[in-house]
Amino acid sequence: MKGRRITMPEPVHENPPEFLRNAAEPVRDHLLGAAPLPAFLHGADQLSLEDRRLLVDQALVLLEQNYVHLPLKTAMHAVNPVQRLRLLRRRMERQTPQTMPREWLFHAEMSEIFHSVRDLHTNYLLPDPFNDKIAFLPFLVESCTEGDRTRFLVTHVASGFSAPGFEPGVEITHWSGIPILDAVDLNAARFAGSNTAARRSRGVQSLTVRPLVIHLPPLEEWVTVSYIDLAGTARELRQSWQIVENLPSFVSADRDTAVSQGLDLDGDETQRAKVLLFAPRVVAQERAAEADESLPDLGAGEIATSMPKVFRARAVTTPSGTFGHIRIFTFNVSSPGTFVAEFVRLIRQLPQGGLIVDVRDNGGGHIHAAEFTLQTLTPRRIAPEPVQFVNTPLNLRICRRFQGGPGLDLGPWVPSMEQAVETGSVYSGAFPISPENGANAIGQQYFGPVVLITNARCYSATDIFAAGFQDHGIGPVLGTDENTGAGGANVWTHDLLSEFLADDPGTPYTPLPKGAGMRVSIRRTLRVGPNSGTPVEDLGVVPDELHRMTRRDLLEGNTDLLDHAGRLLQGLPPHxxxxxxxxxxxxxxxxxxxxxxxxxxxxxxxxxxxxxxxxxxxxxxxxxxxxxxxxxxxxxxxxxxxxxxxxxxxxx
CATH class of the missing domain: 2.60.40.10 (Immunoglobulins)
Incomplete structure (x- = not known):
């Protein structure tokens, strides 16, 4: 499951900020490759007018002929991305290389069209030099509730960074002169969350960390942060944006993995960025795991894992008892079998009287990894979620090419798609991506009660995992938001679709220029059990109980949240x-x-x-x-x- 190793970029700053020079040793050389925003943007324009026209044409193919949620999104959000692309293409026919707008305006319009459908699976991915970079400020902001008021606190500060009175726990009041709640809502309106909770969560997250493969670079070179320090003194901090290469994904790009993806790319990129900036110990642990050395910096009660970017497992003591707590940061792995085996190894070493499975901020990944894990927590037989294509001639053409053969078999969907010519049905028949035998191969491995913790940044394969957990009655779902992120689809890239028809002389797919990319929701997921047939997209999973994050949660290791989970487990006997x-x-x-x-x-x-x-x-x-x-x-x-x-x- 290992991908490319980190290659340290050459330093860009002639005189880098002090916090970069003083960063934690595991990531210091990497962060010294950061550049200030103006230096990064200098010379970033690389697309010709023909490149731009090609990108619009290919976006039309994906959204009009592959995009499974187009009928839903058009109705639910009153948007028409296909017509907007046609209008953009018409304007570009009248442009010349001399009169075409600046490149960032083109990227802004393309991003806005894709964001209009509020689908984090369906993305316009910026070309070189943006596509492997992040824009960041050296601190993290999160929200909590005190009484009836939402507060925004600094929860992490990058190693080596300091400013007067600026530390975890300070409250942000204004962002570049805008009251912080308004700044978050303005941010949220730009991004693609499927529901209000998801958009608000993305608005907070993107205040200080933005993967440039999806987000445009900030318009402002710096921000002015107004805050109240722990002594109650009002202060201001002016901080410039920095641009650096993100940590690499460790997932290989083989086709078997690619066709089973359910991943929020923004969330996955952001998770790796947060590791780079605020959890350098995880980078050190991964290096130790690769070298088969003992893992450094394990916390109290924590169990060593060979997959430190994926799992964190520990025993936690609450007023209700001592329970196991396993955080699943991502399902984005190449080998679902390796993922499940490590999950089982870890939960067997945790207390057996109750287990807290925590998938907050998990943007998904391999759908098999998510659905194969459910069986380990329940005696019931798992029914994987079925999925549907939207009926179009191009989707039928792709499915016909992959029916009945080894590996990818799209044959089950073909008969219903052929019938749609006569019936006019919008969607194909529904069949699971995950093989049912694989989803039930090893059965129950943990016999105590289980509670699942979710939030609005749970997306895609994690939505599928949470829906399966609830639909199979495995245990209560405790949410810190009113919904999960509501990403109900299998996502395919433009590169993958191009590969499927590579030897077809009539293929509508053309290679994209300068490392640009696109992704599209190709198959929508439906729930099972008591919620059978309900789509996950835009609805998500509603928790059985709601927990509002507190100041203690943000600053003291989720203390109140874990206490809440412990109370739920206390009343559930093991079997x-x-x-x-x-x-x-x-x-x-x-x-x-x-x-x-x-x-x-x-x-x-x-x-x-x-x-x-x-x-x-x-x-x-x-x-x-x-x-x-x-x-x-x-x-x-x-x-x-x-x-x-x-x-x-x-x-x-």
Whole structure:
């Protein structure tokens, strides 16, 4: 799952700011490659008029013929991105290289058209030199609620940065002279969150960190931050934007990974930027993991992981008890099997009386990784979310090319898409991306109660994970916002679509210039179980309980949030079944069973039902005739007729 290693850029500053020279050792050389905004923008214009026309033409192909949410977005948000692209293309026909507007204005209009659909899967990706860079200020701002008022606090300051009275906990009051709440809302209006909570969350996040592959560079060279320090003194800080290469993704670009992506690219880029700026210990841990060395800087109760950018696992003590807490920062991995194996290894080492699975700020990634993980937390069989194409001639053409073969098989969608010519149906039939066998291959691995924590930055594959968690009744969902980010789709890139029709002389796809890119929601996801058929897009997952982030949460390691999760777990008993002894005896199989909070166990041997036994005192002893040579045993435990635990064991 490792991608390209970090290559340190050459220093750009002749006299870099002091905080860059004093940055933490694991990232210091990398950050010394930063440039001030004016130096970065000098000479950044690289697109010719023909390049621009080509980009508009290809955007029309994707939005008009591939984009699955176009009917929904046109109706729900009263937008018409296709017509806006046609008008832009018409204006460009009258332009010359001498009269065309400056390049940043072209990028601004393209970005605005894509943002108008409020879909973080469907993006115009800026070309070189923007596409691997971030614009940043050396601190992070987050919001909390005190009484009926929203406050904005500095929660992290980059190593080496200092200003009078400026430290975690100070309250921001104004942003370049604008009251901070208004500044956040102005920021939020520019970006593509699917609902109010998601837009507000993006507005806060982009105050200080902006991946330039999606966001235009800031218009202002610096910001003036008005704040109240911890002593109550009002102060101001003027800070210039810096531009630096982001940490690389560690996901390989193979096709199997690309076709199963459900990723908020903005969120993924921002997570890596936050690691670079505010969590250099994670960079040090990743280097140690790659070198097979012991991991440095582990916190109290924390378990070492080979995937420190993906997981953080620890035991946490709350007034309700001690529980496991596993943070999943991303599902963006190349190998879902490796992801699930590491998740299982970590949760087995955590307290077994209750588990807090925390996916806040997780922008998604590999849909298989998200859906394959659900089985480890429940005795129920997982039904992966089905997905649909929008019915267009181009989508049908692509599906016909990939039916029935090894690897990618789009055949299941073809019959319904062909029928749409007669029926006029907008969407194809619905079939899952994740194979059902893979989503149920290993079954339940954690037997205590589980609570899931979400927020409005959960997106895409993480929306799918949260929806599956709720739809399968795994446990309560505790949200710090009213919805998740509501990204209900599988996303494909322009490069991937071009590859699919590369040997087709009539392909509508043309290579994009100067490293530019585009992404589009290609298949929309539908929920299962009690919410069967409900789209995830724009609706997201509504939590079962809401927790408003507090000052203690922001500054003291989510103390109140974890206490809230602990109270939910305290009232949920664990359920478990296990085989304590299995041995052949006179042509039969002798099994000794133990269980917790289970009154009946059904026994399956080699996938066949062979016995059902009532438990007394949590134990049972039974002989299964004619089963001495069985290879696998599967147990299902019930409490008052309700399935509450399951386990599978290899007997060979």
């Amino acid at each position: 478990a079944v296990t085989i304590t002894e299995a041995a052949p005896a006179d042509g039969a199989l002798h099994l000794k069973l133990a269980a917790e909070n289970v009154d009946r166990v059904d026994v399956y041997l080699d996938q066949r039902p062979r016995a059902s036994v009532d438990l007394t005192g949590g134990q049972a002893d039974l002989m299964v005739q004619g089963a001495a040579s069985a290879h696998t045993a599967h147990l299902e435990g019930f409490e008052v007729g309700r399935l509450v635990a399951s386990m599978t064991r290899d007997l060979s």
